[in-house]
Amino acid sequence: RAKRSEPKAKPNPFFMPKLYAKNEDGLKDIMRLISLSNDPDHFYYLAQIDQAELLATVSLGNVVVTTGDASSVFSHADANNIIDQLHAASPSDVYAEVIPDANAYYTKITEYAFATTLPSIVTRPVLFKEGEATYRDTLSAIVARNEVDSNFRSEIHTDLFVKSPVEMFELAKPGDWTQAFASLDTFGEQAAYEFSPMPVSLPNLSDDPFKTLVELSMTGWNKRLKKKVMGYQPDTELMPVYRARLKYELKTLKQMGFESYFLLVEHIITWSKQNDIMVGPGRGSAGGSLVSFLLGITDVDPIRFNLIFERFINPERLDLPDIDIDFMSTRKQEVHQYLIDTWGEDHVAGISNYTMLQSSSALRSVAKAHGLKDADVNCAKYVPKDSGTPVSLEEAAISVPEIEQFSIDHPKIWKEACMLQGKFRAYGTHAAGVVVSGTPLTNRAVVETRKDHAVIAWDKRIVEDFGLVKLDVLGLTTLDVLSMARQYVIERTGEIIEYTDLPLDDLKVMEAFSRGETLGVFQFEGSGMRHLLKELALDTTLDFMDIVATTALFRPGPMESGLMDDFIQIKQGNRYPSYVHENMKPALEETQSVLIYQEQVMQIARDLSGFSMAQADHLRKAMGKKNPEEMAKSRDQFVDGAVEHSGMKADVATELFDQIEKFAGYGFNKSHAVEYSVISYWSMFMKINHP
16 A cells, blocks of 8 residues: 555554445445545555544434444543544434443443433444354464464454344343343434445546447448458448347447447547557457447457357346457556546546465465475365366365375364365455546545555456446557567568458468467467467368467367367368257357357357347356356256257257356357457468568
8 A cells, every 4th residue: 555655653542433324425425434544644554534534424414323343432542522522423323332241341331321321232243153263363364474373463352253132132231231222223224225236437428428339330330341351341242231230239238328338448449549559459258249340449340250249248137348458568557547647536446356265275375374384285286177267175185185185184274274265365456457437436436545556445346336347458468569560560661561451361371370380479379289280280271260269279178178179180080070950050160060169159049949149148157157046047948949949859958058058167258269369360470471
């Protein structure tokens, strides 16, 4: 965090009251107050605010305030005066909080409450379930990068676990606290605000965003479709397909209120290109949008490559769009600074991320917290992976003898590691995530200052609930290399190379890919990838879609499942393509009947089982998340649809569903594969033609 330039000699005496929102304004008041406590002028060892700032917030009447628990107001030397001031600021919204038998100020609280008729509530701080104090203690040592037995650690409270209302009442007996329990009803009525997702907040780039979006799309239509882009221009007979797709996408964006988001992304990319900051052709599912292509947000024609819009935006699900943008690494910060300069420091910030303890890291971390050396827990590196994700420690112990032996030799450490896998470990800043809001961010989030930059405390999964849209401003070093290479060509020959003008079928380029001569080529540098290219080519020359397939296949899931081997065997002519049903052929024909992309799952669901594309996207997500309840519904719908629409036998459809479900755990996004293969192609083109 940024520290104040002239720190105080010592921290002030402090107390920690609790604030509860009465309404949405109260929530905003709390977020602004916590944000204030984290700014450089307030943060000193801990986030803190002045008493006057607390009173000013309470006086607005949007919050209920209690005296707090472990660091209660009553721990302060001037407690009575502070509470009098809080009561004067908002007479009906202040409560004394009593923690029977667990608070050093119990008597002081009860005496004050009875003397002043201040309403009181009986509470109990809860840090864990009963019997889990040891696990929390170990976790706190891990987070603090300390050892459990260190003399410099604070002693953990072992009794702060959940108790029943009856047990709470029994604890409160050393005084007549019937009235205190009765006050809970009033307190509950006052602090009854229920959070609901907030509407999207984006900068205003147009008085009529939809009209502007349509105008930009039509400009892009003339620019993109009336000349060749990457060697391709759609034929006249395809124009009705493009018009229908554009009409559908624009209608969907208008219905979902996403016009301003597209205008914002287009604005950023246009500014970057005008300032000679090279931008990638796209990353992720945005490649499935024709509007994105026409606006210049992406450079990949989705109809040319059969990319699906619903993989990007599902019209039946109000998920905010997520467009990831690659910029030159050396100039990415200029883009971030432009956002701040344009919309203000109070409207632009990074986002947080939360690191969790996976199985292998949980084992290492717990062992280290108990004083073991790295060599003592060497077995952690043998934790197997399923589709690239480490399996649980319990599963690993069954299949890996070294891990099983460790569990026998160190039962206490093993038990704690099993308990702590999946728990939070570290709190950091997302490397690329940025939010740009149309309202001051403190109305939507807690804002902190880290290394002189504003960062909101929410992670990427939470920002949407507060109406904030995440942009991924990513740096890609290959774009720096391509930009420099283009400049060198200009200086040497005077030739100006526009990468989007390069056709994707240059024979010399594809022959070099086929020979595996890809050292220095984006994504294809490794020996394993070079070997795969040569295996696929054998006695033929690869085409661009083979490069796309290779990008998706050379990953743990496809390799472990045998998909990669199947594709190689068919490409080499050792096997024929095979389709379970002819209705699957449109989706799988370009990949020789091998299921490679997530979009193919969606297309099969549509063509075989009669799903809409929106329903097919639900199926894809349900498979990826492995939600049992959702999967049961999806299975029935898929099987029944395959029987009704394609005449498939139910048992065959069930078996097919099981195969697709397993694939969905590691299937690759085709849009992303195409976009990144374009960058790989550009890299190879420059290597071959301008060494």
